[in-house]
Amino acid sequence: xxxxxxxxxxxxxxxxxxxxxxxxxxxxxxxxxxxxxxxxxxxxxxxxxxxxxxxxxxxxxxxxxxxxxxxxxxxxxxxxxxxxxxxxxxxxxxxxxxxxxxxxxxxxxxxxxxxxxxxxxxxxxxxxxxxxxxxxxxxxxxxxxxxxxxxxxxxxxxxxxxxxxxxxxxxxxxxxxxxxxxxxxxxxxxxxxxxxxxxxxxxxxxxxxxxxxxxxxxxxxxxxxxxxxxxxxxxxxxxxxxxxxxxxxxxxxxxxxxxxxxxxxxxxxxxxxxxxxxxxxxxxxxxxxxxxxxxxxxxxxxxxxxxxxxxxxxxxxxxxxxxxxxxxxxxxxxxxxxxxxxxxxxxxxxxxxxxxxxxxxxxxxxxxx
Numbered sequence: 444x445x446x447x448x449x450x451x452x453x454x455x456x457x458x459x460x461x462x463x464x465x466x467x468x469x470x471x472x473x474x475x476x477x478x479x480x481x482x483x484x485x486x487x488x489x490x491x492x493x494x495x496x497x498x499x500x501x502x503x504x505x506x507x508x509x510x511x512x513x514x515x516x517x518x519x520x521x522x523x524x525x526x527x528x529x530x531x532x533x534x535x536x537x538x539x540x541x542x543x544x545x546x547x548x549x550x551x552x553x554x555x556x557x558x559x560x561x562x563x564x565x566x567x568x569x570x571x572x573x574x575x576x577x578x579x580x581x582x583x584x585x586x587x588x589x590x591x592x593x594x595x596x597x598x599x600x601x602x603x604x605x606x607x608x609x610x611x612x613x614x615x616x617x618x619x620x621x622x623x624x625x626x627x628x629x630x631x632x633x634x635x636x637x638x639x640x641x642x643x644x645x646x647x648x649x650x651x652x653x654x655x656x657x658x659x660x661x662x663x664x665x666x667x668x669x670x671x672x673x674x675x676x677x678x679x680x681x682x683x684x685x686x687x688x689x690x691x692x693x694x695x696x697x698x699x700x701x702x703x704x705x706x707x708x709x710x711x712x713x714x715x716x717x718x719x720x721x722x723x724x725x726x727x728x729x730x731x732x733x734x735x736x737x738x739x740x741x742x743x744x745x746x747x748x749x750x751x752x753x754x755x756x757x758x759x760x761x762x763x764x765x766x767x768x769x770x771x772x773x774x775x776x777x778x779x780x781x782x783x784x785x786x787x788x789x790x791x792x793x794x795x796x797x798x799x800x801x802x803x804x805x806x807x808x809x810x811x812x
Contacts, residue, residue, distance in 0.1 A: 444514065445469070445498035446491035448526070449478040452698035452715055453706040454683035456485035457553075457675075458522055459531035462515050462538030462545075463490065464559075464657065468497030473535035473558060473658045473667075480668030484676065486531065489522050493538075504594030507602035508541065508564045515545040523551065527682055531556065531675055536630060536656065540564040543638070544611040553678040556620040556671045559656050561630045562637040565603040612641040619646040620674050622667050629656035647674065687711070701725060707734070736763040736771065742798035743773065750792035755780045761793075 447469055459481065463474040469490040478488035493511055494501030519529050528551030534542030539560025546555045619642055623635035632650075639648045649670055654663040688694050690710045698704030703718040704727065716731060718724025729737065740761045747759050758778035766772050775793055777786055793799075 444491050444494060444500075444518070446489055446518070447478075448487055448489050449482055450487045450699045451482040451485050452701070452704060453485070453696065453713065455487035455527070456681045456683065457487075457530040457679050458527045458682075459486050459488040459533060460515065460518055460522065460529045460542075461488050461490040462511075462532075462534035462542050463493070463496075464536035464538050466496060466503070467535075467538075468492050470497065471535075471657065472664050474538075476658075476664030477533065477535075477558070477668040477671070480665045481672050483669075484672035485681075486672065486675070486679075487526070488531075488533075489518060489529070491518055502594075504596045505598070507599045508537075508544075508606055509602050511537075511541045512545045512548075515541055516548050519545075519549045519551070530554070530679060531671075533557070533671065535559060535658070537561065537564060540608070543608075543615060544606075546617055547611065547614040552617050553680060554618045554620070554675050555615065556622065556675070557638070558622045558651070558658065558667055559624065559627055559630050560621070560634065560638065562634040562641075563608050564606050566630060566634065608638075609641055612638065613643075615642050618678055620671060621646070621648045622651050622670060623648070624651040624654040624656065624658075626653065627656045701727075704728065732765055736765060739763050739771065739773070739796070739798045739802070742796040743775070743793050746796040747775070747777075747789050747793055750789055754785050754789070756789070759789075 461469075461474050461478050463469055463471055467474070469475065469492050474490045478490050481488050492499035493514055494506050495503030515532070519532075522529050529549065530551060530553040532542050532546055532549060532552050532554075533556045534540070535558045537560075539557030541564070542555060542557060543560065546552055621635045621638055623630075623632055625632050635648055639646060651658070651663065651667055654660055654667075658664045658667060688708045688711060693707060693709040695705045695707045695716075698706050698715060698717070701717065701724075703722075703724040705716045707714050707716055714734075715728030716734060717726060717728045719730060720726045740763045743761045743763075744759055747761075748756070751759075756777060756779045760776040760778075762774040764772045764774075773793075775790060777789060781789075
């Protein structure tokens, strides 16, 4: 089976698996966009092609739902042997149903999430009901899906007929998030409601408003990932916990898979920095100069707020622009019923912000780590 792992910029806090939709691939929007967006939560996600689909070997006509369930469990074993056991399992459409069936056999899981999953896996072939009779006559039928010919075999249909979703839903002992669009015309919202009714708590049913079944609408997949990521944070057991960085230090490490990308940590928080595209970077995140300007703008704002005690200062806006060489231009807008003297006092105070004082007197002592 062919697969891709989307890694966060820094060491993963957890690993996940994403199972794609019926006859799709790991590159469909639901799989690719969700997996990439989850890197913002420190989650590395393995998305793979089921046999006979995408770039995976095998014959789709010889596969079935039960084998897809086994494929997910095999992917979990591979991930555990080569990286780290998955804590999160996600699935889209029929991949969601397969994930629900596979979850009880993956002990490492801390949570399961589905997107547009059918209650009954047999729902995936209902759209070809008019051709099912050909299977009885010929043993298989060829259908066109997404511009490609796929074979649905009697073996495939018999396996679906023997699958009772209530059998595996009652075995699920993991926290569950069910994401579904109320306007899904392919797999109706009643499927999500039935899954919710047949599973145990803790569980959540969340509406993906205005999303189509394949979550191709702009922003739909990213929104789904943000919902899953924020929900999953309460169950995650963090891996690769970075060393403590307090307010007196900052640490930078190269971002995974980038040339000049950097993850900077300070005071237990992190930001991403990169070079602009014209300087060989990807332009994703702050530039080093941008971090410096941000620090000066923030420090200036804080200093003015501190100096305005007792003054009718309603708001302050600070804009710092890099002019060139060693010159920065700072524009300060003071909002409020301030006298000329008060404005003068605050503008003078701005010149004594801690960052500006550091810029004028800082000494950098290099010490080999």
